[in-house]
Structure formats: C-alpha cells, structure tokens
Amino acid sequence: MVREAARSLRISQVGLRGVVGAGMTAAHVLDFASAFGTFLEPGRCVVVGRDPRASGVMVREGVLAALLACGKDVVDLGIAPSPVIQHTIRRLDAGGGISIGASHNAAEWNALKFFGRNAIYLSTAEANELLDIYHLKKFSFVEWNRLGTLTTDEHALDPYLDDLAAVYDFEALRKFRVVVDCCSGTSSLILRRMNDRFGFQFILINEKMRGVAFAHEPATNRDMVALQLAPLMQPLSADAGFLFDADSDRVAFATENGAAISEEMVLPMLADYLLPHGPGRLVITNVSTTALVDEAVARHGGEVVRVAVGRQAAIDALSTYRPEQIAIAGEGTGATMMPQFRFVYDGIASMLALLSMMCERGAKLSQIVASYPRFSILKGQVPLVTHRIPALLASLRERYADGRASVVDGLRVDWPGRWFHVRVSQTEPVVRIICEQRGDVPRELYGTLIELVRSFA
Amino acid sequence: MPHREHLLKIGVSGIRGVVGEFLTPALACSFAQAFGTYVGGGRVVLGRDTRTSGEMLTHAVACGLLAAGCEVVEIGILPTPTIMMYVAATHAQGGIALTASHNPPEYNALKLFNAQGLFFNNYERAELLDLYHQSDFHQAANEEISSVIADHDAAPKLHFERVLAHVDAERIRKRKFRVALDAVNGAGAVTTPGFLRDLLGCDLEAISVDPTKVFPREAEPKRETLGAIAALVPRCHREIGFAQDPDGDRLAVIDETGVVLDNDDVLALAVDAALRRLPGDVVVNLTTSSVIDDVAAAHGRRVYRTPVGEANVVETMQAVNAVIGGEGSNGGIIFPAVHLCRDSYTGMAFLLDRMAETGEKISTLAARLPKYYRHYGKVAYQHGRLGPLMQSLETRFPAAEKDRSDGLKLLLPEGWIHVRSSNTEPLLRLAVEAKSQATVEKLYAEVLRLFTNPR
Numbered sequence: 001m002v003r004e005a006a007r008s009l010r011i012s013q014v015g016l017r018g019v020v021g022a023g024m025t026a027a028h029v030l031d032f033a034s035a036f037g038t039f040l041e042p043g044r045c046v047v048v049g050r051d052p053r054a055s056g057v058m059v060r061e062g063v064l065a066a067l068l069a070c071g072k073d074v075v076d077l078g079i080a081p082s083p084v085i086q087h088t089i090r091r092l093d094a095g096g097g098i099s100i101g102a103s104h105n106a107a108e109w110n111a112l113k114f115f116g117r118n119a120i121y122l123s124t125a126e127a128n129e130l131l132d133i134y135h136l137k138k139f140s141f142v143e144w145n146r147l148g149t150l151t152t153d154e155h156a157l158d159p160y161l162d163d164l165a166a167v168y169d170f171e172a173l174r175k176f177r178v179v180v181d182c183c184s185g186t187s188s189l190i191l192r193r194m195n196d197r198f199g200f201q202f203i204l205i206n207e208k209m210r211g212v213a214f215a216h217e218p219a220t221n222r223d224m225v226a227l228q229l230a231p232l233m234q235p236l237s238a239d240a241g242f243l244f245d246a247d248s249d250r251v252a253f254a255t256e257n258g259a260a261i262s263e264e265m266v267l268p269m270l271a272d273y274l275l276p277h278g279p280g281r282l283v284i285t286n287v288s289t290t291a292l293v294d295e296a297v298a299r300h301g302g303e304v305v306r307v308a309v310g311r312q313a314a315i316d317a318l319s320t321y322r323p324e325q326i327a328i329a330g331e332g333t334g335a336t337m338m339p340q341f342r343f344v345y346d347g348i349a350s351m352l353a354l355l356s357m358m359c360e361r362g363a364k365l366s367q368i369v370a371s372y373p374r375f376s377i378l379k380g381q382v383p384l385v386t387h388r389i390p391a392l393l394a395s396l397r398e399r400y401a402d403g404r405a406s407v408v409d410g411l412r413v414d415w416p417g418r419w420f421h422v423r424v425s426q427t428e429p430v431v432r433i434i435c436e437q438r439g440d441v442p443r444e445l446y447g448t449l450i451e452l453v454r455s456f457a
Numbered sequence: 458m459p460h461r462e463h464l465l466k467i468g469v470s471g472i473r474g475v476v477g478e479f480l481t482p483a484l485a486c487s488f489a490q491a492f493g494t495y496v497g498g499g500r501v502v503l504g505r506d507t508r509t510s511g512e513m514l515t516h517a518v519a520c521g522l523l524a525a526g527c528e529v530v531e532i533g534i535l536p537t538p539t540i541m542m543y544v545a546a547t548h549a550q551g552g553i554a555l556t557a558s559h560n561p562p563e564y565n566a567l568k569l570f571n572a573q574g575l576f577f578n579n580y581e582r583a584e585l586l587d588l589y590h591q592s593d594f595h596q597a598a599n600e601e602i603s604s605v606i607a608d609h610d611a612a613p614k615l616h617f618e619r620v621l622a623h624v625d626a627e628r629i630r631k632r633k634f635r636v637a638l639d640a641v642n643g644a645g646a647v648t649t650p651g652f653l654r655d656l657l658g659c660d661l662e663a664i665s666v667d668p669t670k671v672f673p674r675e676a677e678p679k680r681e682t683l684g685a686i687a688a689l690v691p692r693c694h695r696e697i698g699f700a701q702d703p704d705g706d707r708l709a710v711i712d713e714t715g716v717v718l719d720n721d722d723v724l725a726l727a728v729d730a731a732l733r734r735l736p737g738d739v740v741v742n743l744t745t746s747s748v749i750d751d752v753a754a755a756h757g758r759r760v761y762r763t764p765v766g767e768a769n770v771v772e773t774m775q776a777v778n779a780v781i782g783g784e785g786s787n788g789g790i791i792f793p794a795v796h797l798c799r800d801s802y803t804g805m806a807f808l809l810d811r812m813a814e815t816g817e818k819i820s821t822l823a824a825r826l827p828k829y830y831r832h833y834g835k836v837a838y839q840h841g842r843l844g845p846l847m848q849s850l851e852t853r854f855p856a857a858e859k860d861r862s863d864g865l866k867l868l869l870p871e872g873w874i875h876v877r878s879s880n881t882e883p884l885l886r887l888a889v890e891a892k893s894q895a896t897v898e899k900l901y902a903e904v905l906r907l908f909t910n911p912r
Contacts, residue, residue, distance in 0.1 A: 021596040026490055026524035030483040030517070054602045058523035061605070065482035065517035108599040144476045144510050144563040145671070212600045 008109070010427055011134070013127035013312050017102060017111035017427055020055035024110060029062035034141070035134035036098065036114055037070025039126070044095030045073040047088045049080030051101030051186050051246040054211030055110045059100045063112070064150060071142035076152045079209065081186040081248035083346035086119035087160040088153065090342065104219045104245040104333070107212055119344060121315045157193050165198070167340045168352045172359050174200045176239040181229040183218040184210035185246035190348055203236060205229070218245045220252035220334040220347070226260035233258040240358070240365045242351045250334040251347035253354065255366035263334040264289065264377055265369065266350060268296040270328050270336055273357040275300035280327035280339060284317050286310070287412045288421045288434050289332040292375050302327060308409030310426045311345075318343055376441040381430040382453045389424055389431075392456045396422060399452070418442060420449055467589075471582070473557055473566035476510040480565055482517035488567055489518040489553060491589035493525025496572070498595070499550035501527045504540035504612070506556040506644040506704040507668040510565045514555045518567065519605055526597035533609040534668055536644040536705025537568060538800040542619065543612035545574030545796065556644070556704035559677035559787075575797055576768050613648045617656055619795045620802050623734065624810035630658030632813045637695040637711070638663040639686035641678070642670045643703030645801070652802060657809060662693045678702050678709035678788055680717040691715040697808065697819045701801050707788040708801035710808060712820040721746035721785035721831070722823050723804065728781050730807040731792055732756040737780030740773045742766070743866045744875050744888045745785035751827045764863030766880055771797055786833055786888070830897045831890045836908060838885040843878050845911035850874065853907060871896050874904055
C-alpha cells in the first residue's frame with residue numbers, strides 16, 4: 001500500500017498528480033507552481049481554484065505563495081469547477097490558471113492542471129517547456145517590491161452561466177426533471193445556482209462537498225452511475241440522470257428507465273447531435289474510444305480523427321484545425337469539449353447538450369440510446385511491472401497479425417466490428433487494456449489480453 | 458562573492474534572507490514543514506509584520522504547516538510580542554512570525570515560537586535545524602490535512618489587557634498626554650494608535666501608521682533614523698514621542714524637546730518603573746550601559762549580564778526569575794509579568810505611567826539618571842580578526858576584569874570596553890562606556906588602533 005502510494009507521483013506533460021503525503025508533497029507543489037509562474041508571460045493575472053479535497057487547502061497555499069513570489073497577481077476563486085476556472089481566465093483576459101484537484105481520482109489524490117492564455121490546456125511543446133523549468137528549478141522570483149497581489153472573485157459562476165445560456169435554450173431545458181449525482185464534488189455549486197437563477201429542476205444527490213471521504217469514487221463510468229444514480233431514476237420519475245467527477249469536467253448518465261449507460265456513449269451521442277448543426281465536420285477522439293463514434297459520425301458524412309490517448313494529443317490535434325472545422329472533441333471517459341465553449345472539457349455543457357438533444361428530437365433518453373447499434377466494451381488495467389513494453393506490444397501485434405494495426409499510441413488492432421487497444425497509462429503506473437465489439441461483450445479476447453499482459457511481468 | 462552568502466542565512470536563529478532569489482517560497486515552506494513536524498502537529502499560530510513579502514510567505518508557511526498536519530491559526534498583521542502572547546494564551550503547539558524585525562524591507566524571516574510563546578531556545582533551534590537538513594518531514598495524507606482559521610481581533614486585546622494590568626491606566630488616561638507616534642508603517646501601525654488613543658487616553662499625533670505602505674525610514678529605531686518624529690514632537694507640542702520597529706518589539710523614545718533618548722536610558726527608566734512595582738533581579742546583555750547597575754542598586758537589586766541576543770537574555774531571565782531585563786542599545790524591554798519577550802507596549806505604558814505618577818517631564822526623568830557617555834561602533838569584519846584584537850586588548854589592559862562570554866568585555870576603573878562579533882551581519886561591534894566623553898573617545902581610539910595594528 002505504502003509502496004503503491006509512493007509510486008503514485010506523476011510529473012508529466014499533463015502536470016503534477018499524486019497521492020498527497022505519500023507521493024505528492026508541498027515541495028512538489030511549490031516547485032511546480034513556481035515553474036508555471038516562471039513559464040507564463042509577465043503582466044497578466046493568474047486564476048486559481050480548487051476542488052473540495054482536504055489537501056486542496058494545503059496545495060492552494062503553496063500555489064498562491066509560488067505565483068505571488070513570481071510576481072503574478074492571483075485571482076482566487078476558492079472552491080470552483082474547472083470549467084468555471086477556465087471561463088474566468090478568458091473573462092479576465094488572464095495569462096493562465098491552475099485548477100487544483102484530481103478530478104476523477106479518489107479523495108486522497110490531488111493534482112495541478114495548468115491552463116494558458118485563453119484558458120486552453122498547455123500544448124505538448126508548452127508543457128515540455130514547463131517541465132524543463134520545473135526540472136531546472138531556476139525560477140523567476142521577483143524582488144520584494146514587485147511581488148504579486150491576491151484578490152478573490154466570488155462571482156465567477158454567473159458570467160459562466162450567462163455563456164451557457166447564450167448557447168442552450170434554458171427555457172426549454174429547465175422543464176426536464178434531472179437527477180444529478182455530484183459525488184461530493186464541485187458540480188453542486190453550478191447546479192444549485194441554475195435551480196435558483198433559472199428555475200431548473202435538478203435534484204441533487206451527494207451534493208455536499210466533502211474533503212475526505214467522497215460519497216463514492218468520483219469516476220464517471222457506468223459502474224458509478226449504477227451505484228446510486230440509476231436506481232433513483234424511476235422512483236423520482238426523472239427524465240435523465242447525470243454523474244459528474246469532482247471538478248465537473250466529465251460526465252456520465254443514466255436513462256429515465258434506470259439504465260446506467262456506458263460513459264463511452266457521451267461522445268458519439270453528442271457528435272450525432274452536433275454534426276447536423278454544423279459547421280464542423282470533424283470529431284477528434286483517441287484510439288481508445290468506442291467504434292460507435294465512427295458509425296454516428298458516418299451518418300452525417302463527418303470524419304473521425306483518432307489521436308493518442310490523453311488530453312495532450314487532443315489539444316495538439318485541435319490546434320492544427322480551424323475551430324469551425326470541428327464539431328466536437330472528446331474521449332470515452334465522458335470528457336468532451338465543444339467549439340462553442342472554446343474547447344474546454346466541460347461536463348455541465350455536455351449534459352446540457354444531451355438535454356438539448358432530447359428536446360430537439362422530442363425523444364426520451366432511452367429511445368435515443370436505443371437508436372444506436374449496441375457495442376460492448378471492456379476496460380481493465382494491469383500493474384506496470386515490466387520494462388519490456390515494446391516487446392509486449394510487438395508480440396501482441398504478431399499474435400493478432402490478421403487485424404489492422406495502429407501504433408498511434410501503444411497498439412490498437414481492428415477487425416470489422418471488433419478492436420482492442422493496449423497502452424501504458426500516462427497518469428498511473430498501469431497498462432490499460434480496452435476491447436470492444438459490436439453486440440456481446442468480448443470477454444474471451446479481453447481475458448486473453450489480460451493474461452498476455454500479465455505474463456510479461 | 459563573499460557578500461552574497463549573507464543574503465540568505467539558515468541557522469540557529471531560524472531562516473532570514475532577501476526575498477526573491479534567496480528567501481524563496483519553497484525554502485519557507487520546507488522550513489515551516491520542518492517546524493510543523495518538530496512541534497508534532499496541532500495548532501500553530503501564524504502572524505506577520507507589514508513587509509510586502511508577508512502575504513506571499515504567509516501562504517508558503519501555511520502550506521508547509523498544513524503539509525505537516527498542523528492546523529493554522531492565521532492572525533494577520535500584528536506586532537511580534539502580540540503574536541507570542543497569543544500563542545501562549547491559546548495553548549497552541551507553537552507559532553511563526555514572518556518578520557525581519559529591524560532589517561530593511563527586502564528582507565524577511567521566520568521567527569519561531571514554542572508552545573509557551575517564547576523564542577525557540579538554542580537546543581530547540583538546533584534540533585529543528587537538524588530535522589530541516591534531514592528533510593525527514595511528516596507528510597500528512599489527505600485526511601490529516603487541516604484548515605486555516607483566521608482570528609485577527611483577539612490577540613491585540615489579550616496583549617493590551619496584560620500590559621495595562623501593570624500600570625495605573627486610569628492615572629494615565631486622566632493626564633490626556635499629548636503623544637507622538639512613528640510606527641514605521643509596520644505592525645504597530647495596526648494596533649498602536651488604538652492602544653495609545655483608546656486605552657491610554659492620549660491625544661495622538663501619529664506618522665507612518667499605514668500598514669500598506671513601505672517603511673519610510675530605516676527600520677531600526679535609533680537616533681540617526683528618527684529625524685521626522687524628533688522634529689514633530691516639539692513642533693506639535695507633544696510631551697513624548699514613541700518610535701517602533703516594523704514588528705513592534707523595539708521602542709525608541711523622544712523627549713518633549715525633540716531629543717531622542719539613549720535606548721539604554723529608556724531601558725533604565727523601564728527597569729526603575731518595574732522595580733518600583735515588583736521585587737526581583739535584572740538581566741541585561743554585556744553591552745548594556747552601567748546605568749542599569751546604578752538603578753538596580755538603588756532598589757537593592759542585582760544585575761545579571763549575558764551575551765548579546767534576546768534569546769540569551771531571556772534564558773538567563775528564566776533561570777534567575779528576573780523581574781525585568783532587556784538589551785539597552787537596541788531598545789528592547791522585557792517584562793516577564795506581561796510576557797517573556799521584547800515589548801514596546803510595556804515600555805510605552807511604563808514611561809507614561811511614571812510621567813503620570815511623578816508629574817515630571819520625560820526629559821526630567823531621563824536627566825535624573827546617572828550620566829554615562831558611550832560610543833557604539835561597528836567595523837566591516839573579516840573572520841579571524843577578533844582573536845588577535847582580544848589578545849591585544851588583554852595585553853594592553855592587564856589589570857582589567859574580563860568577561861569572555863561574548864567576545865571580550867574589559868571592566869576598567871574608568872569605564873568598560875566590549876568587542877564582539879555580530880550574530881547577524883559580518884561586522885565587528887565595538888562598545889565603550891565611561892563617565893566622561895574624553896575618556897570614551899580615548900578608549901575607543903585605542904581599541905581601533907589595536908584592531909588595525911594588533912600587537
């Protein structure tokens with residue numbers, strides 16, 4: 001357990017992540033935030049917010065100290081969802097921002113997520129520069145009379161909601177009876193305000209933000225939807241149910257009849273909804289995401305661009321297209337970003353898009369879900385113990401030589417109506433294994449893959 | 458770059474340095490985490506003076522304390538003695554004040570207090586330093602991480618109640634003293650006007666009481682730096698003027714004619730006031746004037762001498778259960794009945810109380826003290842030069858009584874000489890005192906000559 005926690009520290013292009021105390025320490029936080037303060041162009045403020053984890057109190061102090069020491073004026077939002085932090089960065093024309101929180105990880109984890117100008121996640125090149133500064137530990141601390149100042153902003157939520165209201169028909173959407181599992185995270189802040197200000201009918205469960213024991217693991221997946229949310233749908237006569245992670249950038253859902261839906265469905269459904277509205281024709285996703293995306297996009301004559309797993313690859317891909325070329329970008333984890341919201345992972349916006357889809361089609365959520373062919377996906381992981389990952393991938397490729405192989409990220413092999421993907425995680429020391437097929441669960445293929453990966457210890 | 462190393466000092470007196478390149482947030486955070494580990498978690502009080510770096514360092518230190526599993530009680534901008542008393546009164550595990558006391562504004566430091574609200578003693582400091590160097594900090598997990606509680610009002614109230622218990626406040630208020638204050642835009646800017654105006658009924662003319670502005674003068678309250686208030690006192694017909702340092706532990710006093718009193722004489726007046734109220738002995742450092750011996754003798758009390766440094770004075774005061782103590786030259790008055798630390802507020806209250814009691818002007822009270830002449834000087838210092846100087850002095854004054862507990866102090870029939878190495882700066886400090894100005898200058902010149910040409 002201790003060993004595992006100690007190995008939890010991950011410093012990468014995605015930022016800093018780890019189990020607090022055992023892996024991620026105050027010293028890491030100070031140095032990483034100092035690197036970010038050094039990395040940013042001078043002259044613009046930095047927006048900071050956190051999710052409700054207890055360790056966020058400590059991490060926030062370190063982040064503030066480092067940014068102020070680098071001469072950055074800091075706008076502190078306190079406990080705030082990541083999409084709101086990003087919205088505030090744009091609203092204030094800030095130089096960037098930091099979201100403190102480990103989104104879908106358990107409460108003992110924490111992380112720093114960095115945003116640059118215009119609230120965009122750092123590109124791989126920028127993230128590499130940040131890492132170089134971190135490793136060099138040569139930070140641009142300013143003199144005593146040029147230190148930054150700290151202000152708070154208590155009213156970041158309403159301008160964010162104004163932007164959502166400009167895109168979605170709140171008048172139409174608020175008639176839905178929606179149950180939301182906030183999983184002790186920040187989504188309750190937004191949803192309660194939407195109830196008060198716009199008359200939405202969100203019924204919140206696990207809405208009390210908690211620092212230590214979350215109501216359950218804040219992962220947006222079908223198992224978590226099935227745990228508490230889905231069983232409430234019929235008793236509460238709800239039209240839809242949504243589950244958010246701790247910082248509200250991911251979403252998963254349940255239908256009105258109580259079915260927990262795979263998080264993989266979010267992206268293909270939103271692509272199906274958004275493509276006819278144009279102008280974007282492209283859907284950017286990663287090689288681990290369901291093949292249903294291809295079918296849904298093909299219906300509208302769109303095109304799927306598949307990149308490596310992780311936010312970084314998606315961000316880099318986005319920057320190579322004009323915004324109007326893109327309909328949506330996202331992953332099978334329930335994290336999607338849309339051009340209307342300047343490509344911010346936003347679970348709330350995703351939820352509103354799904355509700356808008358119900359509205360437009362005049363259909364129940366279960367009916368929309370049923371309109372797609374059934375794909376069954378299995379996701380698993382094996383602890384990363386081997387150093388022979390290239391050999392493992394080569395042997396898998398040889399064994400499954402009859403399929404079409406892609407090495408964009410790890411190894412993906414496709415057969416008609418069936419595929420698998422094996423890769424090393426960027427955030428945890430594990431090998432991830434995903435396989436999917438049209439129709440029934442690909443249990444045999446999955447089992448074989450797990451065994452093959454394990455045998456490479 | 459021989460000078461550069463002194464821009465950061467991590468030693469038994471804690472951590473002090475120029476903010477930015479030297480005193481970084483990461484250093485402050487690590488040191489605070491070492492402190493939090495050392496005190497074993499629990500509540501730790503965090504306060505600061507008005508330095509621009511105070512806010513940044515507050516966050517860095519809070520981060521380190523939280524990471525060590527401590528709960529942080531953030532009490533804001535307050536004088537160091539106020540912070541220390543709050544630590545003791547609230548039964549916290551310890552406290553940290555962010556202040557570089559009298560150092561220039563680009564400096565800051567972490568001052569460390571134990572559960573009694575006292576500066577760490579030498580043993581505690583050494584242990585903490587070992588822990589810091591080993592980097593073996595407690596790393597609190599998520600569920601152990603506590604919170605930051607703000608409490609900005611309770612501490613000054615507590616401090617001033619204690620001070621007023623030792624003077625006749627009603628007697629002072631009745632006099633409606635016309636008082637001037639220079640709070641150097643330091644922590645005193647927040648609490649001293651209220652203390653003098655509201656609690657002691659003074660008619661107050663205050664300058665440099667804006668805690669958001671930089672120090673308008675050199676931070677150490679000594680004659681050369683107090684021109685503004687010294688001019689203000691006679692111009693505005695003030696009966697007395699007080700000047701504080703940025704963290705409100707040191708006090709300088711200006712008489713009604715605009716003369717800045719010798720800090721040794723201020724201490725002597727405070728010692729006199731204390732000994733009139735309570736029986737007991739006095740502790741001062743080796744460099745403090747002999748006027749203290751005369752005042753104590755008049756009350757039939759003994760004076761103990763210690764090496765220079767507040768910690769040394771405090772340690773001896775504890776050991777001999779002294780009634781009052783201090784360090785003359787730097788304006789520190791320590792009155793343990795209030796708290797065992799330098800406290801400018803006790804000094805102000807004592808002097809006003811004596812003025813109210815006697816009906817005398819402050820200049821008259823000071824003039825009644827036995828008259829000594831002093832010359833305090835400093836010389837840029839290279840290591841290794843103190844030894845030869847001490848040897849030469851001993852040879853030159855063979856009959857003198859010697860004290861080698863901090864450099865060398867020679868007690869001569871006509872006065873005394875004290876040479877020592879500064880604890881905080883690369884300086885040799887020379888002090889001479891005698892009953893006549895001519896003797897002082899003769900002895901001082903002799904010391905300088907021996908320093909330049911040791912025999």
